[in-house]
Amino acid sequence: MGNYLAYAGTFELKEDRLIHHINVSNVQDWIGASQVRLFTLEGDYLTLSTLPMPAEGNARGILRGKKLNRSKYSVLNAPTAPLH
Structure with missing residues (x-):
């Protein structure tokens, strides 16, 4: 199955940040x-990304989704990309 990450909880929005309370x-x-x-x-596109991770060479995780209807999003890709 490979590696995966799963979490759920509440969230709040502060400016350009989404804070998940796990x-x-x-x-x-x-x-x-x-x-x-x-x-x-x-x-119709929502993009979430982690803050740069210095321990990982400043890589960050990126998740991008496209709106399917009024409230649902479909995940398009979830690459991990280094920052330059």
Whole structure:
């Protein structure tokens, strides 16, 4: 099946950041913590990205979805890309 990451909980928006408050996760250390994602909403496209990760050579995770109808998004890709 490969590697995957799953989490759920509440969230809040602050400027260009989406803050996930983790209630359930397959990463035990994340439960009860918060994860910050940068977000952009351009037309029908929502993009979430992690902050740069210095321990990973400043790579960041990126998730992009396209709006299917009034409220649902479909994930287009989830690459991890280094910052330059």
